[in-house]
Amino acid sequence: xxxxxxxxxxxxxxxxxxxxxxxxxxxxxxxxxxxxxxxxxxxxxxxxxxxxxxxxxxxxxxxxxxxxxxxxxxxxxxxxxxxxxxxxxxxxxxxxxxxxxxxxxxxxxxxxxxxxxxxxxxxxxxxxxxxxxxxxxxxxxxxxxxxxxxxxxxxxxxxxxxxxxxxxxxxxxxxxxxxxxxxxxxxxxxxxxxxxxxxxxxxxxxxxxxxxxxxxxxxxxxxxxxxxxxxxxxxxxxxxxxxxxxxxxxxxxxxxxxxxxxxxxxxxxxxxxxxxxxxxxxxxxxxxxxxxxxxxxxxxxxxxxxxxxxxxxxxxxxxxxxxxxxxxxxxxxxxxxxxxxxxxxxxxxxxxxxxxxxxxxxxxxxxxxxxxxxxxxxxxxxxxx
Numbered sequence: 087x088x089x090x091x092x093x094x095x096x097x098x099x100x101x102x103x104x105x106x107x108x109x110x111x112x113x114x115x116x117x118x119x120x121x122x123x124x125x126x127x128x129x130x131x132x133x134x135x136x137x138x139x140x141x142x143x144x145x146x147x148x149x150x151x152x153x154x155x156x157x158x159x160x161x162x163x164x165x166x167x168x169x170x171x172x173x174x175x176x177x178x179x180x181x182x183x184x185x186x187x188x189x190x191x192x193x194x195x196x197x198x199x200x201x202x203x204x205x206x207x208x209x210x211x212x213x214x215x216x217x218x219x220x221x222x223x224x225x226x227x228x229x230x231x232x233x234x235x236x237x238x239x240x241x242x243x244x245x246x247x248x249x250x251x252x253x254x255x256x257x258x259x260x261x262x263x264x265x266x267x268x269x270x271x272x273x274x275x276x277x278x279x280x281x282x283x284x285x286x287x288x289x290x291x292x293x294x295x296x297x298x299x300x301x302x303x304x305x306x307x308x309x310x311x312x313x314x315x316x317x318x319x320x321x322x323x324x325x326x327x328x329x330x331x332x333x334x335x336x337x338x339x340x341x342x343x344x345x346x347x348x349x350x351x352x353x354x355x356x357x358x359x360x361x362x363x364x365x366x367x368x369x370x371x372x373x374x375x376x377x378x379x380x381x382x383x384x385x386x387x388x389x390x391x392x393x394x395x396x397x398x399x400x401x402x403x404x405x406x407x408x409x410x411x412x413x414x415x416x417x418x419x420x421x422x423x424x425x426x427x428x429x430x431x432x433x434x435x436x437x438x439x440x441x442x443x444x445x446x447x448x449x450x451x452x453x454x455x456x457x458x459x460x461x462x463x464x465x466x467x468x469x470x471x
Contacts, residue, residue: 119266120318125325125365126274148214150176156207164200165207168192179218186219190226194233202262205237209271213278220282227283231295234275235302238319239263273322277330284331288340292331296347299327303358320358328365333377338384345384349392353400360407367408367425372417379424382408386432389455390448398451405455413462422467429456429468 175185307316352359367378389401416422436449
């Protein structure tokens with residue numbers, strides 16, 4: 087074999103070594119795309135509070151600045167029509183405060199019929215409006231929350247009972263499924279409404295807000311076909327309620343009411359309620375959120391005092407899921423301290439009340455949830471003491 091023939095294989099190896107690998111484009115389904123949609127971070131929701139750019143001399147409201155910013159980006163007709171009508175009403179904070187009812191009514195009317203491309207700027211503008219006016223929007227809060235939730239396919243794509251096959255086909259007049267980016271913006275808008283309006287008025291708004299969110303979650307999950315991914319949309323709503331409502335509630339009465347609402351729904355809506363609890367207790371870096379102990383203490387009280395067997399069985403399943411998620415999320419027994427301390431305190435308290443352990447129903451219930459914590463990871467998350 088000649089030298090030239092012998093060097094052919096070597097040259098081919100060099101070419102193979104430096105050949106750029108071919109990247110295959112994979113199409114992701116709607117369900118797969120929604121798996122990457124999560125609740126916004128706390129820093130993202132407080133960006134307006136730490137905005138270093140002071141409002142311009144022409145206006146002193148974030149809402150008016152958002153109109154100007156989006157008019158440079160979006161040319162969608164519905165948004166342009168809305169922005170043109172409300173811009174003169176919000177040139178100053180005084181004008182915004184005077185015309186806010188008209189602006190809210192126009193926003194609700196436009197968002198109900200606008201195209202997909204207009205939703206992102208409209209939702210962003212509502213975030214800025216909520217930041218500017220806060221509890222001033224309280225009278226219109228139910229209508230605003232309903233309008234935001236109606237963007238989701240739960241209320242826009244209702245199956246008909248006349249023709250069973252139509253349950254997989256959306257009505258012609260229905261809005262298309264919102265894109266994952268639109269849902270991300272919607273979650274941020276919900277967190278703003280909850281932060282600025284719901285939490286300061288939790289005693290008044292907690293129950294009606296939960297009923298609206300609960301109904302939307304149920305409707306989304308029950309809606310099948312047409313490319314729907316109800317479980318993933320339910321999860322995103324649960325993350326917002328758990329991370330921006332349950333964690334932030336102040337006062338034992340309000341916290342207990344929030345826990346009672348979730349317990350009452352855990353039988354019918356076990357998946358969504360589980361996601362709410364998991365989102366409420368998980369903190370970054372494999373730790374448990376500091377508010378978890380207070381929230382779970384209310385859950386223990388309701389669990390031990392509950393008289394309905396159906397609800398007790400549902401709460402037992404809920405406890406198993408919460409503890410399993412928490413144990414797998416945490417990295418050590420120290421990071422699980424908030425929960426382990428609570429469970430041991432409850433057990434000691436119940437034992438002191440009645441020395442006959444076997445005859446005490448409350449202690450038997452405590453044993454059930456302790457067994458869940460001790461069986462996972464060989465009990466390494468429970469510290470004795």
